[in-house]
Amino acid sequence: MLTPTIGIEVHIELKSKAKVFSTGRNDFQSLPNTNVNILDLAYPGVLPKLNKEIINMGIKTCLALNCNISKTMYFDRKNYFYPDLPKGYQITQKNTPIGTNGYLEIEVDGKNKKVEIEELHIEEDTCKSIHKDKKTYLNYNRAGVPLIEIVTKPCIHSSKEAKLYVEKLRETLLYLGISDVKIEEGSMRCDANVSLSDNDTLGTKTEIKNIGSISHVAIAIEKEIKRQEEILNSGGKIVEETRRFDDKKMDTVRMRIKETGNDYRYFPEPDLPYVTVSEKEILEIKNNLPILPDELRVKFQNIGLNENNIKTIIANIDICHFFLKLKLDNNLLITACNLLTGDVLAYLNKNNLTLDKTKIEVSNFEKLVKLLVNKEISNRQAKEIITIMLDTGDDVKKIIKDKGFSNVTDDKVIKEIINKILNENQESVNDYKNGKDRALKYLMGQIMKETKGSLDPSLVQKLLLESLSL
Amino acid sequence: MNLNKSIKEINELLKKKVIKPSDLVKEALENIKKNNLNAFITINENALEEAYQLDDKPVDNILFGIPIAIKDNIVTKDIKTSCASLMLDNFIPIYDATVIKKIKEKNMIIIGKTNMDEFAMGSSGETSYYKPTLNPWNENKVPGGSSSGSACCVSSRMVPLALGSDTGGSIRQPASFCGVVGLKPTYGRISRYGLIAFASSLDVIGPITRNVYENALLLNILAGHDDNDYTSSFEDVLDYTSLIGKDVKNLKIAVPNYYMSEVIDEGVRNKVKEVLDILKKEGLQVDYIDIPYLEYSIPLYQVIALGECSSNLARFDGIKYGHQTSNYTDITSLYKRSRQEGFGDEVKRRIMIGSYVLSGKNADIYYHKALCLRKQLTNSFEDVFKKYDLIIGPTNTNVAYDFNKISSDVLKSFYDDLLTNPVNLAGLPSLSLPIGFNVEKLPIGMQIIGNYYKEDVIYQLASFIEDKLKLNLDPKGGIKC
Numbered sequence: 001m002l003t004p005t006i007g008i009e010v011h012i013e014l015k016s017k018a019k020v021f022s023t024g025r026n027d028f029q030s031l032p033n034t035n036v037n038i039l040d041l042a043y044p045g046v047l048p049k050l051n052k053e054i055i056n057m058g059i060k061t062c063l064a065l066n067c068n069i070s071k072t073m074y075f076d077r078k079n080y081f082y083p084d085l086p087k088g089y090q091i092t093q094k095n096t097p098i099g100t101n102g103y104l105e106i107e108v109d110g111k112n113k114k115v116e117i118e119e120l121h122i123e124e125d126t127c128k129s130i131h132k133d134k135k136t137y138l139n140y141n142r143a144g145v146p147l148i149e150i151v152t153k154p155c156i157h158s159s160k161e162a163k164l165y166v167e168k169l170r171e172t173l174l175y176l177g178i179s180d181v182k183i184e185e186g187s188m189r190c191d192a193n194v195s196l197s198d199n200d201t202l203g204t205k206t207e208i209k210n211i212g213s214i215s216h217v218a219i220a221i222e223k224e225i226k227r228q229e230e231i232l233n234s235g236g237k238i239v240e241e242t243r244r245f246d247d248k249k250m251d252t253v254r255m256r257i258k259e260t261g262n263d264y265r266y267f268p269e270p271d272l273p274y275v276t277v278s279e280k281e282i283l284e285i286k287n288n289l290p291i292l293p294d295e296l297r298v299k300f301q302n303i304g305l306n307e308n309n310i311k312t313i314i315a316n317i318d319i320c321h322f323f324l325k326l327k328l329d330n331n332l333l334i335t336a337c338n339l340l341t342g343d344v345l346a347y348l349n350k351n352n353l354t355l356d357k358t359k360i361e362v363s364n365f366e367k368l369v370k371l372l373v374n375k376e377i378s379n380r381q382a383k384e385i386i387t388i389m390l391d392t393g394d395d396v397k398k399i400i401k402d403k404g405f406s407n408v409t410d411d412k413v414i415k416e417i418i419n420k421i422l423n424e425n426q427e428s429v430n431d432y433k434n435g436k437d438r439a440l441k442y443l444m445g446q447i448m449k450e451t452k453g454s455l456d457p458s459l460v461q462k463l464l465l466e467s468l469s470l
Numbered sequence: 471m472n473l474n475k476s477i478k479e480i481n482e483l484l485k486k487k488v489i490k491p492s493d494l495v496k497e498a499l500e501n502i503k504k505n506n507l508n509a510f511i512t513i514n515e516n517a518l519e520e521a522y523q524l525d526d527k528p529v530d531n532i533l534f535g536i537p538i539a540i541k542d543n544i545v546t547k548d549i550k551t552s553c554a555s556l557m558l559d560n561f562i563p564i565y566d567a568t569v570i571k572k573i574k575e576k577n578m579i580i581i582g583k584t585n586m587d588e589f590a591m592g593s594s595g596e597t598s599y600y601k602p603t604l605n606p607w608n609e610n611k612v613p614g615g616s617s618s619g620s621a622c623c624v625s626s627r628m629v630p631l632a633l634g635s636d637t638g639g640s641i642r643q644p645a646s647f648c649g650v651v652g653l654k655p656t657y658g659r660i661s662r663y664g665l666i667a668f669a670s671s672l673d674v675i676g677p678i679t680r681n682v683y684e685n686a687l688l689l690n691i692l693a694g695h696d697d698n699d700y701t702s703s704f705e706d707v708l709d710y711t712s713l714i715g716k717d718v719k720n721l722k723i724a725v726p727n728y729y730m731s732e733v734i735d736e737g738v739r740n741k742v743k744e745v746l747d748i749l750k751k752e753g754l755q756v757d758y759i760d761i762p763y764l765e766y767s768i769p770l771y772q773v774i775a776l777g778e779c780s781s782n783l784a785r786f787d788g789i790k791y792g793h794q795t796s797n798y799t800d801i802t803s804l805y806k807r808s809r810q811e812g813f814g815d816e817v818k819r820r821i822m823i824g825s826y827v828l829s830g831k832n833a834d835i836y837y838h839k840a841l842c843l844r845k846q847l848t849n850s851f852e853d854v855f856k857k858y859d860l861i862i863g864p865t866n867t868n869v870a871y872d873f874n875k876i877s878s879d880v881l882k883s884f885y886d887d888l889l890t891n892p893v894n895l896a897g898l899p900s901l902s903l904p905i906g907f908n909v910e911k912l913p914i915g916m917q918i919i920g921n922y923y924k925e926d927v928i929y930q931l932a933s934f935i936e937d938k939l940k941l942n943l944d945p946k947g948g949i950k951c
Binding site (some may be wrong): 038041042043044045046047048049050077079083086087088089136263265266267268270271272273451 | 544558564664666752801830901
């Protein structure tokens with residue numbers, strides 16, 4: 001039987017302040033060619049610098065991916081000609097990658113699997129070329145932007161595993177805070193090597209590039225497995241080639257046949273001295289590592305959040321970070337999580353916002369949660385208050401006062417309203433007493449309408465039943 | 471005729487307001503105009519204007535107002551920096567090299583950019599796109615290279631000071647052919663930022679001067695760490711003149727047998743021996759020793775220097791700056807034709823050899839093996855310095871030769887580096903000092919190699935020998951300074 005073997009290479013654009021080998025600003029979103037200096041342009045006579053922040057980000061990533069960290073490393077030049085490569089070579093790490101032999105654990109069908117990581121290295125990005133009207137335009141903002149490349153061993157055996165790995169990797173890197181990891185915007189790029197074999201020897205592999213989203217990772221691999229299967233089963237041979245994923249055809253198409261011995265003439269970068277990292281520096285970074293998803297999952301389970309909420313909250317890092325700031329008891333936290341993954345997330349999605357772009361504040365939100373749990377406001381009121389809070393950042397007490405939501409838990413006030421409604425709807429009262437349950441729903445509806453839904457429905461029902469049984 | 475005076479004397483005259491910086495610049499410009507040695511590619515058109523601005527300023531340091539010539543592979547803001555290549559014939563930098571900044575801070579005046587072998591590749595000056603520089607001692611002879619114009623303009627007394635660069639001997643060899651003092655400092659002693667790279671792990675900038683003291687003066691202002699060059703050293707900067715005039719009796723001298731072997735011209739060897747005799751007479755310990763791996767330095771140098779050069783020159787692709795062909799159909803032909811037209815034969819040859827030694831399996835066969843051997847050679851030198859203060863030998867195997875010798879033997883320029891490039895491979899400092907003339911009245915140079923960052927000790931001995939020999943090094947027989 002043919003078994004697929006898959007290796008994944010992921011490039012991550014780091015969100016450092018400066019570029020990796022120049023002091024140019026690392027902000028690819030700026031107007032084209034505004035974050036460019038003479039180093040990025042490979043001006044004659046300039047020499048690379050080394051941004052220490054990138055080494056630290058590399059170490060962080062190594063720690064999160066359980067890699068061995070190189071204590072002494074150097075950079076290599078990868079030489080080739082291309083208009084997007086101003087120096088005629090890319091500075092990368094071929095012989096002394098910062099990280100080796102790591103792993104990332106994924107859960108496949110309830111079982112844990114360690115996806116082994118071969119190596120992790122630091123390199124610089126090229127310019128962005130834009131091909132338009134038979135011309136090529138170069139944006140040097142991206143030239144020298146720091147990248148980390150993470151390469152797995154050929155240890156993945158299904159498109160599902162591959163997708164889970166990429167998702168988990170993305171989530172981990174996001175929580176590390178080193179990258180935006182937006183595959184759609186190119187800050188995370190994913191290539192897959194796929195081969196099939198019916199024995200222990202790996203088959204001829206093809207490389208798939210240009211996979212534009214995480215869901216496409218699975219589709220691209222699935223299609224490639226199927227393509228290779230068909231060829232092999234009909235007695236054909238796989239050609240070593242580079243393919244790309246075409247998102248219109250939703251299939252892989254040939255880019256180029258692999259030329260034998262792509263010769264990059266690697267040699268150690270003589271313009272940068274060896275970089276050494278001490279045990280102490282590594283320990284310091286380790287001690288300041290942010291809390292990562294695996295750890296969060298356990299933490300949230302202990303609070304008592306349900307699995308759905310845990311998934312949702314971890315998938316939304318802005319909400320998760322907000323949630324982690326809340327200082328509330330566990331039962332209040334569960335309510336808080338429901339509000340965040342429910343009303344708040346819906347609001348954010350509707351307005352295409354992240355939580356940090358709204359005006360909501362931790363202490364204000366905590367007050368709201370307390371009022372809700374103490375039933376001083378209803379769910380419906382809470383929803384309304386949250387929307388205002390997100391819009392204006394107003395204090396919860398002020399919103400309640402402005403909206404006239406106060407005293408709503410006072411039984412006497414509620415009973416007055418109930419009596420008023422009962423008086424106005426004698427017919428329904430009679431119906432109820434004659435056993436027509438529907439009448440109760442109608443009366444409830446009338447009360448909620450009168451109070452614009454500001455009351456806690458369970459409390460109203462309780463008091464209504466009391467009034468009716470008198 | 472003020473520029474013929476020593477820097478110290480000029481400084482005194484400037485301080486006393488007897489002369490002004492503009493007088494010096496006028497004189498230098500006239501000297502350059504009078505000469506037909508082709509030492510300069512570009513003259514700084516603003517030099518006189520810059521000098522006028524200094525005329526009323528207080529003389530705040532010993533190099534104040536002194537005109538200096540700069541090798542044309544060191545970038546100078548707003549002054550064409552061509553590397554003596556058509557590739558950069560239209561290149562006007564928008565920034566100053568670190569050494570240029572330092573020179574400007576000291577209110578020195580950049581008089582112009584000197585001729586050289588194209589991209590510093592050559593040892594006769596003949597690979598220049600702008601025609602070769604001539605030797606002031608005999609215009610039928612090469613001035614040496616690649617810092618041809620810098621050695622020539624100091625030798626012929628157009629200017630008192632110049633900067634060169636040395637990758638395998640490019641300061642010392644022309645200094646010796648032209649009878650001037652040239653220092654290749656310790657690798658990393660002077661920032662390379664703004665030096666258009668030939669071979670990054672070997673390249674250094676260094677001073678070329680008429681005498682030892684002035685060489686040390688110039689090194690004083692050039693040395694130091696630079697945040698723009700990560701290979702520059704944090705080692706303390708010394709006053710490099712401080713040991714000049716100090717007793718040399720206790721210095722221990724090693725002479726490599728290899729440096730005094732048959733391959734060296736007898737006349738050159740004899741001159742070096744005469745100097746060694748003076749030293750012995752003075753009471754210095756002088757021992758002949760063997761330095762293992764020295765004999766491998768030429769192929770070793772070729773593999774490392776040319777490997778690096780093939781990569782360093784990749785940026786000249788006709789897209790961002792420099793020569794762009796007008797005749798192309800696609801990106802590949804743009805690259806090919808721009809480089810084909812822009813580079814001269816020697817540069818192309820070196821890029822090809824360099825690409826070859828780094829290609830595929832060759833990287834292991836040649837390049838990585840060379841790196842190991844380089845380490846061994848370095849260790850050999852380090853062993854010598856455990857017992858000795860300085861190593862002495864001739865700078866070159868012979869004196870300046872006739873033009874067109876290189877074109878008949880392309881390996882000649884590499885063999886010219888026989889005695890100089892081991893020093894680059896080890897990263898050590900070394901100075902070429904004129905020690906006399908051959909029968910044709912052509913200068914002979916001697917090399918003094920020091921331990922890392924011990925340029926001060928090199929100057930100590932060099933100055934002692936200079937003082938003993940009292941040579942007149944003005945090709946026209948002018949005043950000695």
